[in-house]
Amino acid sequence: MPSLAATATQTITLTALPTAALVLLTLGYIGLCWLLPFRRCQNCTGTGWTRTPLLRRTRPCRRCNGDGVRLRVGRRLFNHFAHLRRNAR
Amino acid sequence: MSIDENRPRDWDAGLAELLDGGQPATGTHFDVPLDERPQRGGMPVEQPDPPAPQRDIIPAVLRSWPALRAEISATGGRWAHVAGFHAVRSPWYAGKTGFYALLGGFKLAGRQLRWWWVDEARSLEQHAADNADGTMWLKVHRESKSTRTFRGLVLIGEAAALLVGVPLMVAAAPWYATAGVAILAGLGLAQVGKPAGGQIVSRAQVAARFRKLNPDIVLRAYYAAGLGHPERPGQQIAFGSTMARDPSGTGSQVVIDLPYGKGLDDAIKARDKIASGLDVALSQVFISRDPSSHRRHVLWVADRDPLAVGAGRTPLLRCLQTDIWKPAPFGLDERGRLVELDLMWNSLLVGAFPRQGKTFAARLLALYGALDPYVKLTVLDGGGKPDWRKFSLVADRYAFGLAMTRDGDPVETVLEALRELKDDVQARYEKLSRLPVDVCPDGKLTRDIARNPKYDMPVRMVVMDEFQEYFDLGEASKEIAALLVYLVKVAPAAGVIFIDATQRPSGIGNGQIATQFINFRDNHQVRFSLRTGSYNMSDLVLGAGAYSEGYDSSTLLPSYKGVGILRGASDETPTVRTHLADADDAEKILKAARLIRERAGTLSGMAAGETVARQRRDVLADAAAMFTGEAGMSWQRLAARLAERLPEHYADITAETISAQLRALGLPSVNVKEDGRSPKGVKLIDIGTAIQRRDR
Structure with a gap:
């Protein structure tokens, strides 16, 4: 039994570990989308302001409308589906 | 002041004077000054102030040591x-x-x-x-x-x-x-x-719960019953008092003013609808008259069905002497108040389906009469039930059933008793009219006259159960019916109280007897109807018009035993739960009544043994005495010997009658050897066992 168990564990580990990691990652990302639905805006690095390329003048970030935070992709996807579902009625 | 009839009358002048209210002018025929002119549209008068119920300064509990201890x-x-x-x-x-x-x-x-x-x-x-x-x-x-x-x-x-x-x-x-x-x-x-609303400690006492009545519910009920309309002008229901718990703490009561034109009758007719609107059982709703106005009445809603609760044992169980001139306790009404029934000058008809407590109700009043030693009792039971048998201890005359007993033929006894009653009633009127005014001021029997043996006019009480049987006896009924009709009409005024119970208030006999039956029935003044089968039967017992007044004993539930509607005893028509006096109680009371009567020296008639000797003979002992060494004897020989040796009692006895009398006492009719033949007869040993059985 002990020898059999060792081999079995090994085969399971080989396929299951990446799967489990993937599942955990997905779940973690979903949780993140729920608890912290916004992330820092990559364009303005959270300041809400960008400089124009020509005159280097500051103006509100176009991506985040000056908020400095943007909705995560996952949450945006979820919102999209939620709207579809709501409008389907 | 004369009026000249020949003068032409001046009506207009007279009317003018009347309206003016002035002094009459001479020359008209209005010679008398009239009342002052009435004010148009009525006049406000002061509302009579009802005396407010005062509470005791010192509570009743603290007034006596036993009460405090209790x-x-x-x-x-x-x-x-x-x-x-x-x-x-x-x-x-x-x-x-x-x-x-x-x-x-x-x-x-x-x-x-x-x-x-x-x-x-x-x-x-x-x-x-x-x-x-x-x-x-x-x-x-x-x-x-x-x-x-x-x-x-x-x-x-x-x-x-x-x-x-x-x-x-x-x-x-x-x-x-x-x-x-x-x-x-x-x-x-x-x-x-703990969960919301959950209890860790359970309740030791279960609190009684009841529907709380509020004005909205009452209005809803009345509008739903069609007694008014919430919007139409002048059709609103108003309250004459605030909603209150009634003093006995068993229900809520309120005074209701119906719209003008609607009255008590409408409310009583709509009682079932009101009950439905109040969301309670019909038996919990009581509507009673308010003396101040016909459109005003008192609505009382009991917390629980008051008629389902028994009234308890009769207070007569104290076995104290009673007084027939005072009202007899009869039971409790729906509000738990004591209902007393004045028996003097009254005749009471009790009617109901069988097994509803009819006999018990009648017996309750008969027991009250029995405990007054100055009341001469006559108990006639057409049914022959065991319920009445013990009245033989006190009754002046009694007859149970219709079957021949060793006391004689009960029908004969009834006839004799009624004839004697009629003679007595006629003699009473004679005697009363000859009494001086200071003894007999109203020409009526008084308590003193009734209790004075000198006048020999005690109050008499005639109790008849299943009296319809006496109208169904063929030839004998003719005289009984005539006597009963005469007595129920005339006798109450001479101090003879009638208490009559029947389960068939109509449809007895035919021709003359049927008329006399109805006559007899309808001449009772007070009616008590326990549950009946239909509203017309209820009307027959309670008297015509009871149903239209809202009294219908067929609405009483079969589970109410001893509950009935009492009509005619007072202004009110209460639903009475009668006190209970079961067979044991009745026997106890009757034994006490006999003692009281013996002490007062008023035990009379059959109860005192003052009957014709034949009726009191011990047939068993007499028959046993006829044996001179034989083991058995034929009915013929037994009858012959009885007639020969005890001619004063058995002069005209035949083999059939002695056989019937002895077989009624449980003796078997067997073949006996006699002169080489074996005719039907009786054995001495059987008589011996029968005597033992009876004496045990």
């Missing part, structure tokens, strides 16, 4: 019961409290965690995320973050206090303080942990 013992008993109840259940309570305290600990922790994490901000954040509103989200997020920091500090402080305080308490404080704090904390946590 109150103390009752209260103590109640407390002891509560204490015992909870003491037995205390381990269960402790277990429940422990469990709920544990649950409460978790609940409290969860609640504090939710408080820490500012749960209510989460929905705002989600809302901002749903709308992709970054500004809003940031604002809420920052706010809740700082709140969380502060609340976290508070919770850390609390945890530190607990971590330090609990071991310190256990180590340093005296054990009882620790235990007390633990119990208090446990109770507090259990309060948190």
Whole structure:
């Protein structure tokens, strides 16, 4: 039994570990989308302001409308589906 | 002051004077000054103030030592019961409290965690995320973050206090303080942990629950019953009093003013609809007259069906002497008030389906009469039930059933009793009219005359059960019917009280007898109807018109025993729950009544043994005495010997009659050897056993 168990564990580990990691990652990302639905805006690095390329003048970030935070992709996807579902009625 | 009839009358002048109210002018025929002119549209008058019920200065409980003692013992008993109840259940309570305290600990922790994490901000954040509103989200997020920091500090402080305080308490404080704090904390946590509305301690006493009546419900009921209209002008229902618990504490009552034109009759007719609108049982709704106005009545709604609760044993069980001139306690009405029935000058008809307490009701009143030694009782039971047999202890005349007994033919006894009554009634009127005015002021029997043996006019009470049987006897009924009709009409005024019970208030006999039956029935003044089969039968017992007044004994439930409608005894027509006097009680009362009568020296008639000798003969002993060494004897020979040796009692006895009498006493008719033949006869040994059986 002990020898059999060792081999079995090994085969399971080989396929299951990446799967489990993937599942955990997905779940973690979903949780993140729920608890912290916004992330820092990559364009303005959270300041809400960008400089124009020509005159280097500051103006509100176009991506985040000056908020400095943007909705995560996952949450945006979820919102999209939620709207579809709501409008389907 | 004469009026000249020949003068032409001046009507206009007269009318003018009448309206002026002035002094009459001479020359007209209005010679008498008239009342002052009435004011148009009525006049306000002062409302009579009802005397407010005054409460005792010193409560009744504190007025006498026995009452105080009874109150103390009752209260103590109640407390002891509560204490015992909870003491037995205390381990269960402790277990429940422990469990709920544990649950409460978790609940409290969860609640504090939710408080820490500012749960209510989460929905705002989600809302901002749903709308992709970054500004809003940031604002809420920052706010809740700082709140969380502060609340976290508070919770850390609390945890530190607990971590330090609990071991310190256990180590340093005296054990009882620790235990007390633990119990208090446990109770507090259990309060948190128990489900909402749940009880750890169960109730020792079950509180009575009742429907609380409020004006809205009453109005809803009345409008639903069509007695008014909420919107139409002048059709509203008004309240003449505030809604109140009634003094006996068994229901709610209110005075209702119906719209003009609607009256008590309408309310009584709509009683079932009102009950439905109030959402209570029909038997809980009582509508009674208010003397001030026909459109006003009192609505009383009982908390529970008052007729389903018995009235208890009769107060006659005290076996004290009664007085027929005072009202007899009969039972309790729907409000729990004592109903008393004036028996003097009255005749009472009791009618109902069989097995509804008809005999018991009639017997209750007969027992009241029996306990007054100055009342001469006549008990005639057409049914022959065991219920009345014990009245042989006190009754002047009695007849049970219709079958021949060793006391003779009951029908004969009835006839003789009624003939004697008629003679007595006629003699009474003679005697009363010859009495001087100072003895007999009203030409009526008085208490003093009735109780004075000199006049020999005691109050008489005639009790007849199943009297319809006496109208169904063929030839004999003719005379009985005529006598009964005469007596029920004339005798009450001479001090003869009639109490008659029947289960068939109509359809007895035919021709003359049927008319006489109806005549007899309808001449009773007071009616008591227990449950009947239909409203017309109820009307026959209660008298015509009872149904249209709202009294219908067929609406009484079969489960009410001894409950009936009493009509004609007073202004009110109460539904009476009669007191109970069962066979044992009746026997006890009758034995006492006999003692009272013996002491008063008024035991008379058959109860005192003053009957024709033949009726009191002991047939068994007489028959046994006829044997001279034989083992058995034929009926013929027995009859012959009885006729020969006891001619004063058995002069015209035949083999058939003696056989019938003895067989009625349970003796078998067997073949006996006699002169070489074996005719039917009786054996001495059987007579011996019958005597033993009877004497045992």
